[in-house]
Amino acid sequence: MKKVIMINGSPRPNGGTSTAFAALRQGMEEAGVQVKEYQLNQLTFKGCQGCMGCKGSEGCVIKDELTPILEELKDADGLVLGSPIYMFAVSGQTSLFINRLYSLIDGGYQPYAGKARKLMTVYSMGSPSAGYATTEQNRVCQAMDMLGFKEADRIQMTGIFPGQIACQLTEKEFTKLQERGKKFVKKESL
Template sequence: MSKILLINGSPNEKGCTFTALKEVADKLGELNVESEILWLGKKPMQDCIACYKCQETGKCVFNDLVNETIARWDEFDGMVVGSPVYYDGPNGRLTSFLDRFMFSASGRFAGKIAAAVVSCRRGGASAAFTRLNMYFQMTNMVVATSQYWNQVHGFTPEDVAKDAEGLQTMRTLAQNIAWLLNGIKAGGASPEYEKITLTHFIR
């Protein structure tokens, strides 16, 4: 059975972001796709210090939830990352987690499904959504889309529950994830890629 990791980057465990992710999870369940919601909690999240030790060991030097998630990553066929909107961008705790998770486990994301979900009271959703998608688009992940950008609106979970279009967008996202999972399984392993050529603007 396929399984998707839903990462809740909000400091509020059962807030607006959770409400959006729960809509995705419920629809995935209807489509026989298992899911698990990982809440990052309220404690400070160490940011990446660019020590590059993870490129030698496959795990981060800071032994916390990042390494716990890396250790379990093979259980999952993809992830949906959810964040509230803070000043036109995603939550800092979440981006610190993703910076370290995606870099430490680099090479283990190819062919897996990814999507971002954002929650805001009024504005900033598009910029936050774009920022989160950048993680997936440079790691050979398959980005799942929906009928609109994956966003919900509301100041409270009760408000989000009234956002009919937003919740429908979450359900459509779940449908597309399930459909992509079937296609990926039928297509087999991801391609063998060339070794990455790294350049910069003075070379």
């Protein structure tokens, strides 16, 4: 694997998603992979307009701050998609992003990129157990599979408080996530 895109759908720079991303990224970069990370909350972009323009020709008709990222995703080998759980689902920012990924497949539901990519999902939640977040993670992975992103790993950060409280990981937990990052980029087969 050469290039990984990390998409963070949390607005919180010190939350569970961002903290997990820091550890995973460190592991992936130590393994020699190029990592590009984007915070959806810092971008101005629209949701899918349902025009189906992407089914007639490649690419999303909407031109906004998501456009270069969708372009970059075409030649990425892996995607790490992270989100908080808000109201039993991914954040609004993450949902808009996933809908825009519909432009990566043609009218026959085949990825324009012509190759499958690896997917890791990272979910952060207040609940002490993953429970229904797993159902939501399954749903997203199913949609992502249709788009050509095959699930290779999933992370669940549980019991993370919202608000100003920063997510604190022990050294052992941080190292574990670093190792997951390394494994994600090293394992060649899906």
